[in-house]
Amino acid sequence: MAEVIPGNAVVGQSGGPTAVINQSLVGVIEAAAEHEAIQTLYGARNGVRGIIQERFLELTGLDKDLLERVAATPAAALGSTRDKPDEEYCRKILDVFAKRNVRYFFYIGGNDSADAAKIIRDLARASDYDLRVIHIPKTIDNDLRVTDHCPGYGSAAKFVISALVGDDRDNASLPGVKIDVIMGRHAGWLTASGLLARQDAGDGPHLIYVPERRVSPDQFVEDVAEVYGRIGRCLVAVSEGIEDTDGVPWGEKLATTVDRDSHGNVQLSGSGALGDRLAELVKTKVSPKLGGKTLRVRADTFGYLQRSFAGFASPVDQKEARRAGRTAVAYAMRGARDCSVAFRRRPGEKYGISCFRAKLADVARETKPLPPEYVNERGNGIHDSFRAYVAPLVGTLPATGTLG
Amino acid sequence: MAEVIPGNAVVGQSGGPTAVINQSLVGVIEAAAEHEAIQTLYGARNGVRGIIQERFLELTGLDKDLLERVAATPAAALGSTRDKPDEEYCRKILDVFAKRNVRYFFYIGGNDSADAAKIIRDLARASDYDLRVIHIPKTIDNDLRVTDHCPGYGSAAKFVISALVGDDRDNASLPGVKIDVIMGRHAGWLTASGLLARQDAGDGPHLIYVPERRVSPDQFVEDVAEVYGRIGRCLVAVSEGIEDTDGVPWGEKLATTVDRDSHGNVQLSGSGALGDRLAELVKTKVSPKLGGKTLRVRADTFGYLQRSFAGFASPVDQKEARRAGRTAVAYAMRGARDCSVAFRRRPGEKYGISCFRAKLADVARETKPLPPEYVNERGNGIHDSFRAYVAPLVGTLPATGTLG
Numbered sequence: 001m002a003e004v005i006p007g008n009a010v011v012g013q014s015g016g017p018t019a020v021i022n023q024s025l026v027g028v029i030e031a032a033a034e035h036e037a038i039q040t041l042y043g044a045r046n047g048v049r050g051i052i053q054e055r056f057l058e059l060t061g062l063d064k065d066l067l068e069r070v071a072a073t074p075a076a077a078l079g080s081t082r083d084k085p086d087e088e089y090c091r092k093i094l095d096v097f098a099k100r101n102v103r104y105f106f107y108i109g110g111n112d113s114a115d116a117a118k119i120i121r122d123l124a125r126a127s128d129y130d131l132r133v134i135h136i137p138k139t140i141d142n143d144l145r146v147t148d149h150c151p152g153y154g155s156a157a158k159f160v161i162s163a164l165v166g167d168d169r170d171n172a173s174l175p176g177v178k179i180d181v182i183m184g185r186h187a188g189w190l191t192a193s194g195l196l197a198r199q200d201a202g203d204g205p206h207l208i209y210v211p212e213r214r215v216s217p218d219q220f221v222e223d224v225a226e227v228y229g230r231i232g233r234c235l236v237a238v239s240e241g242i243e244d245t246d247g248v249p250w251g252e253k254l255a256t257t258v259d260r261d262s263h264g265n266v267q268l269s270g271s272g273a274l275g276d277r278l279a280e281l282v283k284t285k286v287s288p289k290l291g292g293k294t295l296r297v298r299a300d301t302f303g304y305l306q307r308s309f310a311g312f313a314s315p316v317d318q319k320e321a322r323r324a325g326r327t328a329v330a331y332a333m334r335g336a337r338d339c340s341v342a343f344r345r346r347p348g349e350k351y352g353i354s355c356f357r358a359k360l361a362d363v364a365r366e367t368k369p370l371p372p373e374y375v376n377e378r379g380n381g382i383h384d385s386f387r388a389y390v391a392p393l394v395g396t397l398p399a400t401g402t403l404g
Numbered sequence: 405m406a407e408v409i410p411g412n413a414v415v416g417q418s419g420g421p422t423a424v425i426n427q428s429l430v431g432v433i434e435a436a437a438e439h440e441a442i443q444t445l446y447g448a449r450n451g452v453r454g455i456i457q458e459r460f461l462e463l464t465g466l467d468k469d470l471l472e473r474v475a476a477t478p479a480a481a482l483g484s485t486r487d488k489p490d491e492e493y494c495r496k497i498l499d500v501f502a503k504r505n506v507r508y509f510f511y512i513g514g515n516d517s518a519d520a521a522k523i524i525r526d527l528a529r530a531s532d533y534d535l536r537v538i539h540i541p542k543t544i545d546n547d548l549r550v551t552d553h554c555p556g557y558g559s560a561a562k563f564v565i566s567a568l569v570g571d572d573r574d575n576a577s578l579p580g581v582k583i584d585v586i587m588g589r590h591a592g593w594l595t596a597s598g599l600l601a602r603q604d605a606g607d608g609p610h611l612i613y614v615p616e617r618r619v620s621p622d623q624f625v626e627d628v629a630e631v632y633g634r635i636g637r638c639l640v641a642v643s644e645g646i647e648d649t650d651g652v653p654w655g656e657k658l659a660t661t662v663d664r665d666s667h668g669n670v671q672l673s674g675s676g677a678l679g680d681r682l683a684e685l686v687k688t689k690v691s692p693k694l695g696g697k698t699l700r701v702r703a704d705t706f707g708y709l710q711r712s713f714a715g716f717a718s719p720v721d722q723k724e725a726r727r728a729g730r731t732a733v734a735y736a737m738r739g740a741r742d743c744s745v746a747f748r749r750r751p752g753e754k755y756g757i758s759c760f761r762a763k764l765a766d767v768a769r770e771t772k773p774l775p776p777e778y779v780n781e782r783g784n785g786i787h788d789s790f791r792a793y794v795a796p797l798v799g800t801l802p803a804t805g806t807l808g
Contacts, residue, residue, distance in 0.1 A: 067805070075576065078807065272676010304702065401475075
């Protein structure tokens with residue numbers, strides 16, 4: 001085990017915010033204060049960008065009440081960044097670290113952040129600079145490798161499930177076709193969690209589409225017509241990144257030639273674009289399959305609310321995110337040179353996790369898709385086996401009751 | 405005071421669902437069970453439509469636990485309807501009532517439902533049929549006349565505020581322009597509630613636009629440029645029904661000639677359309693005002709989640725909605741022939757309401773806009789005086805904390 005050397009520490013946050021990313025930050029702040037080896041803990045404003053610009057905040061002697069409020073606040077309290085630093089960028093980071101005698105770097109983020117952490121670690125080694133680099137996972141997409149799940153996912157899933165529970169009751173009370181577009185460009189973990197909104201037979205979402213399984217818009221039309229024909233309504237949960245059988249995203253496929261912005265460019269990125277296009281598709285293609293019936297069709301795109309809605313985080317997710325932050329400091333104090341904090345489920349019936357060290361290289365760059373065994377053969381639903389995976393992460397869900 | 409005559413009762417739900425409309429339903433069910441004059445309480449499926457189709461559910465002897473779960477479930481447990489019955493339609497309703505000896509009709513809905521209730525009441529009087537008709541208010545739009553506020557509004561406002569609190573932190577952590585489109589085609593009550601997301605100086609929403617004050621898209625561009633130029637980010641809350649100075653809705657005004665559906669019709673109703681158009685407007689018009697700076701611009705449309713999100717209702721709203729249902733039965737039992745249940749605030753510092761009877765004619769048809777004194781002169785903000793109106797209705801809001 002490597003020796004712990006005295007010095008300063010930096011903590012930063014990166015990528016799209018989550019409802020619990022500040023829990024991990026506060027975990028680092030709390031644990032760092034318990035170790036004399038960490039002299040001053042600096043918070044880097046806007047992640048790596050704040051480091052090279054030397055925009056730091058001293059995170060010492062903060063009031064405990066304030067820290068609890070910060071922990072409960074969604075989005076990155078230090079500010080975040082979309083910068084993906086290359087070697088040159090990381091060299092500047094290392095220069096700042098050396099200048100300020102920073103010996104510990106805690107970076108809270110996704111796979112890109114793990115990659116940045118790895119580059120910085122490699123440069124430090126090459127120049128014989130003693131630096132401990134610990135990556136703390138966060139992402140609502142739940143697509144990091146090695147770990148059982150990511151802090152941030154449980155809260156986003158709780159939001160999505162609660163939205164779908166309510167929207168399904170809404171759809172039952174005023175029957176029609178409702179399409180809900182859920183975050184996840186490449187990973188369907190969040191959309192798949194919508195399965196838990198189905199509490200009784202007949203509950204929606206009746207169709208769930210994830211990017212891991214390619215499906216044609218034609219099949220979507222058939223699926224909606226089948227469900228509507230059978231039960232007189234249909235609630236659809238679809239990942240924003242859903243692709244046609246040829247790999248082209250539905251959003252792009254369904255863009256008509258007149259779907260252009262004021263410069264004449266085809267518009268693909270509008271927040272409501274995919275939902276509106278699918279609603280249009282249902283109106284024009286599903287209706288004729290149902291004898292020309294006029295359908296009530298609506299679409300919603302859950303958008304940023306999934307990652308930043310306030311006051312509704314999963315308590316389990318909050319606790320685990322805090323623990324991930326504390327564990328990162330513990331690993332550094334126990335001499336870890338570099339790693340990413342990872343979770344595994346403890347064996348036994350009762351849910352619980354243990355933390356372990358994952359290699360940065362195993363977490364960086366690549367992502368982890370939803371395993372194919374969770375998706376049904378037709379690619380329009382999620383198997384019940386997925387419930388056991390998600391349920392403990394979201395905590396108590398709203399209990400509903402129906403009449404008659 | 406008119407005599408109470410024994411007979412059956414019907415309860416129905418109408419219009420767009422809310423998070424607490426079932427609280428009012430359960431209030432009626434509970435209170436009706438306490439009165440012998442009400443022999444059988446029938447729930448009409450899908451409001452007035454279920455009455456003429458004679459689709460009823462007996463609401464007697466229901467388990468208390470089930471009722472509590474139903475009360476906590478968003479959207480109309482009996483099903484809702486968009487039917488706006490005319491006199492002929494109402495005559496059919498009265499025939500069904502006479503056939504089934506229905507002497508009490510409780511109708512939970514908005515101003516259209518109050519209108520239907522009034523037509524039915526008038527027909528009953530004309531034919532000398534003894535029928536008590538009580539309207540129970542519900543709407544997230546909060547636009548019913550007479551009453552201080554409407555059951556359903558507090559929960560929708562709590563959702564909107566919590567979404568904006570989180571989204572503002574999101575916007576602060578990854579600075580840019582964020583536009584949130586909020587429900588309200590003609591009334592800005594819900595959008596105005598977003599003011600409460602502003603907990604500290606500098607917090608968003610920095611701009612709030614409501615349909616009660618016409619504003620040009622050009623002014624919107626200037627406003628966003630001013631805020632962004634001053635603080636480096638901007639969060640906008642805008643009602644879906646916002647209108648240009650000539651009364652044309654922004655959504656229509658900003659539709660470009662190429663914004664057409666597959667039939668070549670101009671698309672106005674897409675759920676994300678207004679948000680996407682405003683985002684495009686900011687990219688093309690605000691950026692040049694800031695020296696050509698590339699702006700990070702995003703838009704979200706909160707959509708149905710505002711009215712049906714599960715497990716997040718305002719406790720005050722839940723309690724008041726239940727009370728409105730119970731009070732409706734009490735009014736009928738005390739001999740009221742017809743009225744709408746209304747709330748007034750009790751004098752004194754501590755928030756509390758009293759119920760009173762409003763005339764159906766005063767609640768029907770017309771709506772109540774946000775009073776002009778709450779809107780600032782430029783039409784891009786809400787005065788702090790509005791806080792005292794909304795705060796008691798939404799209950800405890802998420803406490804947040806910021807660093808540095």
